[in-house]
Amino acid sequence: MCGLTGWVSFDRDLVQHQADLDAMTATMACRGPDDEGTWSDRHAALGHRRLAVIDIEGGTQPMSVRTGDGLVTIVYTGEVYNFTELRAELVRRGHRFRTRSDTEVVLHGYLEWGEAVAEHLNGMYAFAVWDAGAAKLLLVRDRLGIKPLYYFSTDDGVVFGSEPKAILANPLSDRTVDLDGLRGLFGFTQPPGAAVWRGMREVVQGGMVVVDRAGLRERRYWTLRTRPHTDDQQTSVDTVRSLLEDIVSRQLVSDVPRCSLLSGGLDSSVVTALAAAECDEQVRSFAVDFVGQADNFVGDDLRGTPDAPYAREVAAHVGSRHEAIVLEHSAMADREVRRAVITARDSLFSMGDMDTSLYLLFQAIREHSTVALSGESADEVFGGYSWFHHPVVQAADTFPWMAVPVSGARAQVSDRFNADITAALDLPDYIRDQYAGAVSEVEPAGGESEHERRMRVICYLYLTRFVRMLLERKDRISMAVGLEVRVPFCDHRLVEYVYNTPWSMKAFDGREKSLLRAATADLLPRSVLQRAKAPYPATRDPLYAGALLQQAKELLTTDDPVFDLVERSRLDDIVRRGSATMPIGDRNRIEQVLDMSAWLDIYRPHLRLS
Structure with missing residues (x-):
């Protein structure tokens, strides 16, 4: 895993801008602590920071190949899990390789x-290729x-x-953040391609951008499509198992120590x-825990155990060498x-202690392993949240995560800014527009019942909107400490197959993730197979709440x-009535204000909020 950056300018000589390229590359040091490299010619400059995982000696970047038309240079981050097969195919086609790295395979693939x-690749990746001959x-x-x-x-x-x-x-x-940027963050439904900073864009999922003298063009090489599912229930279960075995086997390939994230x-x-x-060797597994958690834990609607x-129990069952990182x-x-954490996320939005504890967990894991496998996104793929089965959520004319009948869930969308900014954001209208646009993307399947159609829509919304927030959080916080986290449940073959499996098969026994449970029933203790979904844990330590109160008093x-964005009086009210046993809503409010304050100090953005 790595960090990449670059600059293409058709009106400048970028060889003269090495200092700028160095500054851009330096910001990616946390993503690539093992090596750095830059390359530039007149109209293109590329920078790279490397976290060495495959071919530690040979995979340095930027990497170039000279062709009859000129130099082709790549900077790349991620892992291509089918690079061995692609390399063999390219060798048959006459290509010659100098390294064992997947980077060189992607370069020769281009x-x-x-x-x-891109259509040949299986993995998690982002890369930039400068083709000097085509000036592209x-x-x-x-x-x-x-x-x-x-x-x-830019202009050129x-x-x-x-x-x-x-x-x-x-x-x-441009360091400007405007209302559109905030709407994407706090409306919990950032549209594909949008970014917080004005004028900035993300390459969309399954997308590419081409830049040449004619301008900039975007297109998608992959989208989540509706296809017929003809397998019966048992064949579907067997196919999911086969896919998972292949995916995990591929994602274990590494030249550095590996582990798994094991929550139970x-x-x-x-x-x-x-x-x-x-x-062949004993797998290491890690989990997060908190001092006093056994004493302080109180079950609620989200976390029952x-x-x-x-x-x-799982570690003992499968024989992993397990360690709880106790914070x-x-x-x-x-x-x-x-x-x-705020620096890692580049954003004034965070999840409070759930982000800081994840950062500290990854930091501790990095002392032992460079690669970790995660169960992230299985809930979105297999319909794992309990509210997938809730009639109110199923019928809601909005994003399903905004209709969850859990205390305080709706308050997440609003109630963060002062009255003037809240009114200017007009999040209800924004959310309605985004919801209508997202639903219009869903391709119907012939012969579906109304219930099956609705559940297809809900699954599509989670896979194209909600999962994006989770993956961004995982990537940013893990890469802030130089840890590569792999996500087997995001293999596109599995996603496509399960998405097109009818809801009646995904929930054949009336529970969440029926298909996944059936496919892996022989692997795990019964207690874990039957355990209800619990999200990432949050601390209930009253000493943590007390520390937040003290910081809020000082602020x-x-x-x-920050008090240009939020009401000082509201924070003052929380502090005056506060105690170490404050309601979770008050604690979250303090965290939000402290996080915003840190973001404003670190990034010094230009805010246009009217």
Whole structure:
């Protein structure tokens, strides 16, 4: 895994802008702590920071091949899991290789297939190819959008990078955040391609961007399509199992230490069990826990049981070498950790202690492993949230995660800014427009019942909108500490197959993730197979809440610019009535204000909120 950046300009000599390229590349150091490299000619400049995972000695970048028409150069991040087969095919077609890296396979794939190279790749990736002979830049992103890639159009070209901070380091960039940027964040439905910073865009999932003297053009090489599903239930179960075994086997390939993330839920347990069965050596597994969690845990609508006992049971069952990373309240409330998380995410939106604890978990794992396999996105693929089965959610004329009948869920969308900004955002209208546009993308299937059609829509919304937020969080926070997190459930073959499996098969026994449970029933303890879905854990330590209260008190004594965005009086009310046993809503509100304050201080954005 790596970080890439670059600049194409048809009116400048970019050889003269090495300092700018170096500054852009330096912002990606956390994504690539092992090596760095830059390359430039008159109209193109590429930068790369490397996290060495495959072919540690030979995979340095930028990587170039000289052709009869000129030099072709690539900067690449991610993993292509079928690179061995592609390499063999390219050798048969006459290509010769100098390294064992998947980067070189992608580069030669471009020489062979041009822009169509993306259609041959299985994996998580983002890359940029500068073709000097054609004077053309190609930007490509994987099908599910696991790996990020942003770009900013200029008068004579484009600036791009794995994260916005790389683009913001370029003198041509715009540090403005306007209402549209905030709507995408706080409406919980950022449209594909949108970014927080004005003028900046993401390469869409399964998309590519071509830049040449004629301008900039976007197109998609993959979208989630509706196709007939002719397999019966048992064949569907067997196919899911076969796909999972192949996917995990491919994603275990690494020249550096690997591990799995094991919460004790179904998804991470399946990945850990499959990895343990595939590996010759003992698999390491890690989970997050909190000091005093056993004493402080109180079940609620979202989290009925603590994770730790289930994680230990799975580890014993599959034989993994398991370790719980137990976090102190002081580390989670540390101001520098908060700043590190906000810097990683480039955004004033965060999930409070669930982000800081994830950062600290990944930081601890990185001391032992460079690659981790995760159960992320199984809920979106298999319909794993309990509210998939709730009649109110199924019938709601909005994004399903906004109709969840859980206390406080709706408050996430609003209630973050002062009255003037809230009115200007007009999130209800924005959400309605985005919902209508997203639903219009869904291709119907012939002969579907109304219920099957509705469940197809819900699954599509999760796979194309909601999962994007989760994958971005996982990528940014893991790469902030140089940890590569792989997501087997996002293999496009599995996503396509399960998406087109009728809902009646996905939930054949009336429970969430019936198809996944049936496909992996022999791998896990019965207690885990039957365990209800629980989201990523949050601490209930009253000492953490107390630390937040103290920070909020200190903030209220200042003229922090955050109070141009939020009502000082509301934070003051929380502090005055606050205690270490404050309601979770009050605690979340404090976290939001502290996070916004940190973001304003780190990024110094130009805000246009009217």
